[in-house]
Amino acid sequence: MNFFCKLFGHTWTHRTDNPRIAWNTTKNLSELAATSEREAKFWLECQRCGDKNENPSRDQVKSAI
Numbered sequence: 322m323n324f325f326c327k328l329f330g331h332t333w334t335h336r337t338d339n340p341r342i343a344w345n346t347t348k349n350l351s352e353l354a355a356t357s358e359r360e361a362k363f364w365l366e367c368q369r370c371g372d373k374n375e376n377p378s379r380d381q382v383k384s385a386i
Contacts, residue, residue: 325369331372333367338361364376365382
């Protein structure tokens with residue numbers, strides 16, 4: 322934990338990992354459909370010290386906006 326985080330509190334920002342999206346054809350071979358390898362993952366991360374909050378509550382998400 323950073324000195325400023327101890328003094329002022331964490332500065333939370335929204336973060337996400339960006340899963341790769343593949344564009345594949347549908348069964349009729351005339352349309353493209355987006356498929357991803359896995360679901361996107363969201364978390365809050367402190368801007369100053371890099372501390373992660375993997376499962377934030379609704380109140381924590383609202384205060385990070």
